[in-house]
Amino acid sequence: MDAHADKPIIPNVLLRQGETVKLGDDAANPQEISCDDIAKLALAMHDHSYFFSLCRGLSIRFSRDLNGSGTQGLFITKESNEADPPNLIQVLFRQTYDKDGEFLYEADLIMDRGKDYEPTVNKGKHRFMAEAAAMEIDWNSDETQQWRLDIERLSKSPDTLTGWIEDDLEMLVRCDSGFFCRKPAILTKKDLKQYIAAGLSLEDLKTRLKCSKCGQRRARIAAF
Numbered sequence: 001m002d003a004h005a006d007k008p009i010i011p012n013v014l015l016r017q018g019e020t021v022k023l024g025d026d027a028a029n030p031q032e033i034s035c036d037d038i039a040k041l042a043l044a045m046h047d048h049s050y051f052f053s054l055c056r057g058l059s060i061r062f063s064r065d066l067n068g069s070g071t072q073g074l075f076i077t078k079e080s081n082e083a084d085p086p087n088l089i090q091v092l093f094r095q096t097y098d099k100d101g102e103f104l105y106e107a108d109l110i111m112d113r114g115k116d117y118e119p120t121v122n123k124g125k126h127r128f129m130a131e132a133a134a135m136e137i138d139w140n141s142d143e144t145q146q147w148r149l150d151i152e153r154l155s156k157s158p159d160t161l162t163g164w165i166e167d168d169l170e171m172l173v174r175c176d177s178g179f180f181c182r183k184p185a186i187l188t189k190k191d192l193k194q195y196i197a198a199g200l201s202l203e204d205l206k207t208r209l210k211c212s213k214c215g216q217r218r219a220r221i222a223a224f
């Protein structure tokens with residue numbers, strides 16, 4: 001069971017699927033955000049949760065079933081010692097069966113009945129769309145704008161090691177050998193420059209990366 005499931009949403013902005021809200025009162029430059037805009041921001045932050053945890057002090061939690069019917073949820077809070085810090089962003093997702101319709105991600109549809117005598121059921125890969133999204137932080141606040149800049153930077157993946165240096169990126173290396181072995185390591189710009197000086201290409205580096213936990217050479221790299 002998930003403690004957040006029954007928590008009321010107390011939003012600055014609360015949007016259901018299909019709804020939009022106008023921001024600010026600048027008539028010359030109107031800005032509108034939709035439920036999907038918030039959902040996409042949250043999902044992108046979840047993709048880079050290691051960065052947002054380490055560098056932005058956020059806790060990003062994905063719940064794969066909130067109510068026993070397969071509703072999934074993404075909850076972004078400030079990391080804190082409080083038992084139940086308020087959500088800055090929360091998004092609820094539900095499965096969609098519309099084959100031609102839009103969806104935001106694919107994932108296993110999990111149904112956890114919340115009863116000890118009924119096992120969790122995995123109904124296989126399904127498409128999910130945002131059902132509702134709430135933000136308790138201003139979309140245009142300095143902090144939120146910084147997150148969007150972070151995502152833009154972290155979404156880069158240059159083809160060459162010199163490209164990584166030029167784009168001011170560090171490299172997050174994760175073991176991809178199995179579910180339980182995801183020990184990440186970070187190669188700093190100094191590290192990357194040393195590899196360049198030693199004549200290594202990005203491809204060379206990828207084949208050399210070895211997990212310090214399990215010894216496998218299957219690494220996934222991402223910008224950090």
Ligand SMILES: [Zn+2]
Nearest residue numbers: 175181211214
């Ligand atoms: Zn490993």
